[in-house]
Amino acid sequence: MKPLLPSAFAALALLLAGTAPARADDTAPRAPLRTMVLNDHLVAFYQGRPDESAVKPGPRQWPDLGAIFVGVATYAIHDGDTALVYDSFTDTASAQWVRDWLVKAGVRRFVLVNSHWHLDHIGGNAVYADSLRLASEGTRAKLAMKRDAIEAGTEEGPPAIRPLALPDLGIASDTTIMIGKVRVLLRPVAIHSADGLVIELPDDKLLLAGDTLEDTATFVAEPQSIPQQYKTLGAMRGWGFTKILPNHGNPAVIAAGGYGLGLIDTTRAYIRRLVEHAKDADFQKQPLESFVGDAIRRGDVSLWWAYRDAHANNLAVVAKAWQDQPAPAFDPAP
Ligand SMILES: [Zn+2]
Numbered sequence: 001m002k003p004l005l006p007s008a009f010a011a012l013a014l015l016l017a018g019t020a021p022a023r024a025d026d027t028a029p030r031a032p033l034r035t036m037v038l039n040d041h042l043v044a045f046y047q048g049r050p051d052e053s054a055v056k057p058g059p060r061q062w063p064d065l066g067a068i069f070v071g072v073a074t075y076a077i078h079d080g081d082t083a084l085v086y087d088s089f090t091d092t093a094s095a096q097w098v099r100d101w102l103v104k105a106g107v108r109r110f111v112l113v114n115s116h117w118h119l120d121h122i123g124g125n126a127v128y129a130d131s132l133r134l135a136s137e138g139t140r141a142k143l144a145m146k147r148d149a150i151e152a153g154t155e156e157g158p159p160a161i162r163p164l165a166l167p168d169l170g171i172a173s174d175t176t177i178m179i180g181k182v183r184v185l186l187r188p189v190a191i192h193s194a195d196g197l198v199i200e201l202p203d204d205k206l207l208l209a210g211d212t213l214e215d216t217a218t219f220v221a222e223p224q225s226i227p228q229q230y231k232t233l234g235a236m237r238g239w240g241f242t243k244i245l246p247n248h249g250n251p252a253v254i255a256a257g258g259y260g261l262g263l264i265d266t267t268r269a270y271i272r273r274l275v276e277h278a279k280d281a282d283f284q285k286q287p288l289e290s291f292v293g294d295a296i297r298r299g300d301v302s303l304w305w306a307y308r309d310a311h312a313n314n315l316a317v318v319a320k321a322w323q324d325q326p327a328p329a330f331d332p333a334p
Contacts, residue, residue: 069306079180088124095124115210137170138195262300
């Protein structure tokens with residue numbers, strides 16, 4: 001996900017607050033965490049996705065909208081005393097909780113990998129200040145450029161992420177690393193954001209998808225490139241994995257081992273429909289169910305209340321990008 005507040009609103013909120021943004025309350029995780037042991041070298045850490053009735057009205061900050069309400073997972077691949085941690089939650093207390101859990105499991109050496117630059121994936125990076133930190137070259141460059149704003153809390157409004165630990169190293173092409181005996185393939189992909197980096201575990205036929213795929217629906221952050229994202233999703237579908245673990249998904253599905261390839265088909269159909277209907281008179285009034293109803297009936301995704309806001313954002317940004325453009329050609333579905 002990405003925070004839903006336009007930055008102008010965030011700037012206004014800061015102005016009204018009258019003071020510099022407070023540092024995130026890092027004494028406790030933003031929401032309680034739980035672990036899901038997926039196999040002997042892969043564990044998921046999950047936070048958020050409260051029932052709508054349990055959410056109190058009141059001001060929202062970017063971690064609520066981008067991560068907690070939709071639910072957020074991070075993952076660790078571990079073998080012996082080494083672990084690769086994929087994303088660091090929205091805050092350092094949550095990231096520290098993960099690190100402490102892994103230390104108790106015997107891990108002494110860490111590699112952090114960020115899936116992309118959005119703030120709900122990098123908030124706890126500072127917990128790995130002593131470790132190797134990897135990301136795509138696009139993420140490394142983007143975070144370096146935005147570091148001052150992110151540390152000041154002006155990128156998406158408060159809370160600030162301070163200090164932000166940048167990735168040390170950006171990778172530009174598929175890269176295999178070994179975590180103990182576990183083969184890990186880091187693959188840059190321009191899906192959801194141009195700087196995306198997903199992880200394949202070829203021997204498990206698993207994909208850690210970052211934000212390239214979400215349940216109920218993807219968050220459209222870069223609408224202009226939807227035709228290219230559609231094509232890249234089709235290519236990714238053929239890599240050979242059979243199960244998918246997204247960063248924002250249904251915890252029951254993640255705990256049971258992940259999603260099937262239908263999650264990719266659903267995502268492709270959703271973004272294609274958005275663009276193909278962008279000129280419809282009632283486009284911005286169409287509910288999420290109009291776009292993913294068939295996928296819900298198939299069981300590829302389930303309807304989660306917090307995705308109504310994401311969908312409203314998607315309608316608005318797609319309308320802006322595409323309603324005055326000629327309809328693009330989409331490749332035939334695989
Ligand atoms: Zn994102």
